[in-house]
Amino acid sequence: MVALLILWRDPCLPYSEERVGWKPSRRRRLSAVKADRDKQRTRIVGAAIRLAEEHGLDRVGLREVAEEVGLALGTLYKSFRNKDEILGAVVDRQMAAMREALGGPVPAGETAADRVHSFFERFTEVVARHPAFTRGMLGALSTGRGAVVKAILRSDVETSKMVIGAIRGVPAAEVDFERCGDDERETAFLLRQIWFASMIGWSVGLHPLDEVVAHIDIAARRFL
Amino acid sequence: MVALLILWRDPCLPYSEERVGWKPSRRRRLSAVKADRDKQRTRIVGAAIRLAEEHGLDRVGLREVAEEVGLALGTLYKSFRNKDEILGAVVDRQMAAMREALGGPVPAGETAADRVHSFFERFTEVVARHPAFTRGMLGALSTGRGAVVKAILRSDVETSKMVIGAIRGVPAAEVDFERCGDDERETAFLLRQIWFASMIGWSVGLHPLDEVVAHIDIAARRFL
Numbered sequence: 443m444v445a446l447l448i449l450w451r452d453p454c455l456p457y458s459e460e461r462v463g464w465k466p467s468r469r470r471r472l473s474a475v476k477a478d479r480d481k482q483r484t485r486i487v488g489a490a491i492r493l494a495e496e497h498g499l500d501r502v503g504l505r506e507v508a509e510e511v512g513l514a515l516g517t518l519y520k521s522f523r524n525k526d527e528i529l530g531a532v533v534d535r536q537m538a539a540m541r542e543a544l545g546g547p548v549p550a551g552e553t554a555a556d557r558v559h560s561f562f563e564r565f566t567e568v569v570a571r572h573p574a575f576t577r578g579m580l581g582a583l584s585t586g587r588g589a590v591v592k593a594i595l596r597s598d599v600e601t602s603k604m605v606i607g608a609i610r611g612v613p614a615a616e617v618d619f620e621r622c623g624d625d626e627r628e629t630a631f632l633l634r635q636i637w638f639a640s641m642i643g644w645s646v647g648l649h650p651l652d653e654v655v656a657h658i659d660i661a662a663r664r665f666l
Numbered sequence: 667m668v669a670l671l672i673l674w675r676d677p678c679l680p681y682s683e684e685r686v687g688w689k690p691s692r693r694r695r696l697s698a699v700k701a702d703r704d705k706q707r708t709r710i711v712g713a714a715i716r717l718a719e720e721h722g723l724d725r726v727g728l729r730e731v732a733e734e735v736g737l738a739l740g741t742l743y744k745s746f747r748n749k750d751e752i753l754g755a756v757v758d759r760q761m762a763a764m765r766e767a768l769g770g771p772v773p774a775g776e777t778a779a780d781r782v783h784s785f786f787e788r789f790t791e792v793v794a795r796h797p798a799f800t801r802g803m804l805g806a807l808s809t810g811r812g813a814v815v816k817a818i819l820r821s822d823v824e825t826s827k828m829v830i831g832a833i834r835g836v837p838a839a840e841v842d843f844e845r846c847g848d849d850e851r852e853t854a855f856l857l858r859q860i861w862f863a864s865m866i867g868w869s870v871g872l873h874p875l876d877e878v879v880a881h882i883d884i885a886a887r888r889f890l
Binding site: 580591595629631635638657 | 804805853885
């Protein structure tokens with residue numbers, strides 16, 4: 443299992459409603475509808491993060507999100523049937539942003555342990571950018587909210603590729619997960635488990651955020 | 667951080683209310699009051715576990731526990747101010763029972779990895795004896811319920827001693843934690859973290875309970 447609770451950097455893209463002066467083709471109209479729907483989903487996800495950061499994830503419901511975005515509740519339902527689906531979408535979009543931010547460049551460091559340190563340092567920093575929201579998501583994950591757990595599962599291989607990329611010193615995009623040996627997969631898995639347990643420790647106030655990466659360092663010394 | 671959510675084996679000791687025919691000394695009376703209070707706490711803790719197993723931890727409040735034990739709510743308040751305090755007491759008592767069950771004998775196995783396997787197998791089995799309750803406790807822990815987190819913290823050293831005992835092949839009671847080297851402490855810590863993350867994985871339905879110990883085996887092969 444992994445926990446990937448990456449906070450999406452800029453969830454609230456401007457929503458353009460400008461009128462177009464020409465009559466688009468059916469295909470063009472369909473793709474415009476899709477783009478509009480994507481933008482709306484983006485705004486909804488952004489609103490959920492903001493509200494959760496401000497009031498706590500427990501207090502955020504579909505009604506509050508609809509109000510924050512300025513949508514009728516019925517319209518919101520067309521995109522998300524319940525709060526869990528919104529949270530699942532948050533994880534998916536954060537993962538996409540994380541892939542963009544961390545999937546390309548190789549983390550800094552001479553040794554594998556150094557690069558693993560750099561990777562998890564950045565990863566943790568991004569995840570914990572909105573601390574109250576992240577705590578809420580870790581809680582939602584640990585209490586088994588279906589859509590959150592499924593979204594996290596979807597991101598498992600992707601995170602492992604990033605960790606393996608850091609170990610090898612190559613971009614994550616160049617890692618062919620299917621061809622990785624058991625040894626590399628297991629190392630990535632164990633590091634992710636330790637990271638997750640330490641994130642929970644931070645989340646419930648057992649230790650500061652720095653210690654999460656310190657725990658990874660302890661493990662990296664043993665594994666790598 | 668650790669997760670020690672051990673389920674106490676026999677929480678519902680019989681509660682004797684027989685009258686005594688002699689007038690005890692003040693000291694005797696005080697110790698009898700203390701014993702009665704201990705028994706009452708035991709019954710309360712047992713009732714909380716039973717109710718949580720049956721209805722889910724979220725649905726168990728002080729009122730339900732008082733009703734199950736047959737106490738007035740006001741009387742229950744004298745022992746526990748809130749639900750979190752009951753949950754903290756559950757962890758403390760479970761730890762005491764775990765110490766008794768696992769602290770004495772050395773776990774079976776020729777190698778350190780074998781003994782660590784035996785220890786975590788038994789540990790996991792005891793912890794997951796009441797699965798619904800355990801899931802609730804893991805959720806309570808991960809969402810930072812204060813008294814649960816504090817009780818878990820109190821049990822940290824004790825669990826580490828058990829793990830180190832298993833590695834060395836000696837009873838946990840013979841392990842002087844203060845004199846353990848960084849290496850042993852770190853190994854115990856990492857194994858506990860991996861165990862905890864995997865327990866969450868089981869708890870939210872990512873994998874069956876067997877895999878928790880399989881994950882420990884993967885780690886033990888690397889560490890030991």
